[in-house]
Amino acid sequence: MGIKERKGRHKEDLKARILEAAKKLFITKGYEATSIRKIAAEIEFSPTTIYLYYKDKTDIAYALHQEGFGLLRERFSTLEYVDDPFERLKAMGRGYIQFAVDHPDFYELMFIMKEPMQYLQAHHPEEEWPEGERVFDGLIQTVEGCKARGYFGDMNAEEMAMLSWSVVHGLCSLHITSHFKHIAEKCSQVAIAKQDTLLENVFQTYLQLLERMK
Amino acid sequence: MGIKERKGRHKEDLKARILEAAKKLFITKGYEATSIRKIAAEIEFSPTTIYLYYKDKTDIAYALHQEGFGLLRERFSTLEYVDDPFERLKAMGRGYIQFAVDHPDFYELMFIMKEPMQYLQAHHPEEEWPEGERVFDGLIQTVEGCKARGYFGDMNAEEMAMLSWSVVHGLCSLHITSHFKHIAEKCSQVAIAKQDTLLENVFQTYLQLLERMK
DNA sequence: CAAAGGTACTTAACACTGTTAATCAATCAA
DNA sequence: TTGATTGATTAACAGTGTTAAGTACCTTTG
Numbered sequence: 278m279g280i281k282e283r284k285g286r287h288k289e290d291l292k293a294r295i296l297e298a299a300k301k302l303f304i305t306k307g308y309e310a311t312s313i314r315k316i317a318a319e320i321e322f323s324p325t326t327i328y329l330y331y332k333d334k335t336d337i338a339y340a341l342h343q344e345g346f347g348l349l350r351e352r353f354s355t356l357e358y359v360d361d362p363f364e365r366l367k368a369m370g371r372g373y374i375q376f377a378v379d380h381p382d383f384y385e386l387m388f389i390m391k392e393p394m395q396y397l398q399a400h401h402p403e404e405e406w407p408e409g410e411r412v413f414d415g416l417i418q419t420v421e422g423c424k425a426r427g428y429f430g431d432m433n434a435e436e437m438a439m440l441s442w443s444v445v446h447g448l449c450s451l452h453i454t455s456h457f458k459h460i461a462e463k464c465s466q467v468a469i470a471k472q473d474t475l476l477e478n479v480f481q482t483y484l485q486l487l488e489r490m491k
Numbered sequence: 492m493g494i495k496e497r498k499g500r501h502k503e504d505l506k507a508r509i510l511e512a513a514k515k516l517f518i519t520k521g522y523e524a525t526s527i528r529k530i531a532a533e534i535e536f537s538p539t540t541i542y543l544y545y546k547d548k549t550d551i552a553y554a555l556h557q558e559g560f561g562l563l564r565e566r567f568s569t570l571e572y573v574d575d576p577f578e579r580l581k582a583m584g585r586g587y588i589q590f591a592v593d594h595p596d597f598y599e600l601m602f603i604m605k606e607p608m609q610y611l612q613a614h615h616p617e618e619e620w621p622e623g624e625r626v627f628d629g630l631i632q633t634v635e636g637c638k639a640r641g642y643f644g645d646m647n648a649e650e651m652a653m654l655s656w657s658v659v660h661g662l663c664s665l666h667i668t669s670h671f672k673h674i675a676e677k678c679s680q681v682a683i684a685k686q687d688t689l690l691e692n693v694f695q696t697y698l699q700l701l702e703r704m705k
Numbered sequence: 706c707a708a709a710g711g712t713a714c715t716t717a718a719c720a721c722t723g724t725t726a727a728t729c730a731a732t733c734a735a
Numbered sequence: 736t737t738g739a740t741t742g743a744t745t746a747a748c749a750g751t752g753t754t755a756a757g758t759a760c761c762t763t764t765g
Contacts, residue, residue, distance in 0.1 A: 325754080394673065
């Protein structure tokens with residue numbers, strides 16, 4: 278049955294090419310400008326062909342969302358070799374923030390937009406967002422490592438992990454939606470540094486709180 | 492010149508009616524389903540009439556965004572009578588979270604979506620987001636009140652305010668986009684409480700960090 | 706070999722969207 | 736009574752996601 282395999286591979290091929298075209302448009306022009314028709318034009322197929330490989334647009338959004346998590350895990354992968362859990366926690370936070378700054382479009386798709394999660398809920402209700410869980414599990418383990426070394430007292434590790442995620446996500450989210458920009462300009466006196474280092478500064482403020490929990 | 496006044500009032504009247512119709516659709520059906528044509532149908536006018544009163548759709552989005560800030564300030568207004576600044580800070584956080592839970596659509600328009608800020612940047616570059624500044628100024632003052640009473644040591648008040656905002660916004664944002672829901676189900680063992688109190692619990696974890704800074 | 710069936714893809718169409726140009730009717734000032 | 740201004744409308748453009756129907760082509764079967 279070699280033919281079936283070839284066909285299957287060909288099918289996968291086109292599916293991959295669709296995603297590649299979608300990613301290209303998405304990165305260069307943003308999500309808004311990434312329409313089904315433009316993706317189809319990019320690979321020189323009819324728009325309706327897309328629907329033979331992806332259920333709807335949210336399906337493509339979720340696929341791109343997964344691509345983004347691939348990039349994020351890549352950044353985090355090397356951090357597994359950092360022995361000191363608190364150092365690792367700090368590095369994870371900085372890596373997360375840097376990822377959001379480097380790939381704002383991906384970040385939006387992964388953590389701000391509703392589409393991908395809507396797809397997940399609508400078409401795979403049994404699966405529990407494997408991409409997110411995988412990264413978050415790493416965070417929990419790191420927090421538990423910190424606790425084992427005497428940090429954070431008797432605090433709940435999962436809640437501590439959620440708090441840390443909320444801090445960096447809040448920072449990245451307000452940065453990307455340009456909410457920070459509009460209030461930073463006003464109140465930036467001598468104390469607050471430039472826009473560039475604002476995220477890092479506020480994150481350090483958080484780290485100072487954590488360090489006093491040792 | 493009584494006629495001109497009447498005309499002006501009439502103009503304001505229709506502008507207000509458009510916004511009211513937009514708000515009604517927005518609250519009941521969400522932002523996606525709130526189209527120019529549906530707003531027009533609601534007030535029984537032609538779709539193009541909208542453009543005589545609002546520049547484009549982001550203009551309407553910003554007007555709704557302002558409405559939302561009116562609601563938020565309403566919640567915060569009574570807190571000005573709380574003398575103890577740390578108690579006020581805690582109450583502001585809880586009020587902010589409760590606002591996001593009660594009015595998720597408004598919250599999205601105010602702090603998650605890009606449209607309103609885009610409108611601000613495009614059509615009023617000189618103004619620096621007065622709604623946001625007004626609320627944020629209140630937060631800074633509260634943090635400075637805390638510092639005056641010996642909290643937060645020598646930490647920068649503005650950065651501390653930004654951190655606090657990031658924490659609650661991160662929580663609310665991840666809650667509304669249903670990111671939290673998908674990871675909470677998995678990891679919720681005995682320790683982590685129900686979905687309902689998750690935001691409050693993580694916020695309390697943050698407060699515990701703050702309290703140790705006294 | 707020819708008929709039948711399935712696969713991969715396309716064309717045409719539906720029901721929308723935001724937005725603009727041109728137009729019409731009514732009211733105002735000269 | 737003209738003429739200009741104002742307020743609202745119709746028609747249209749250029750796009751969107753999505754579905755139903757149709758067309759080639761290739762494989763399998765009689």
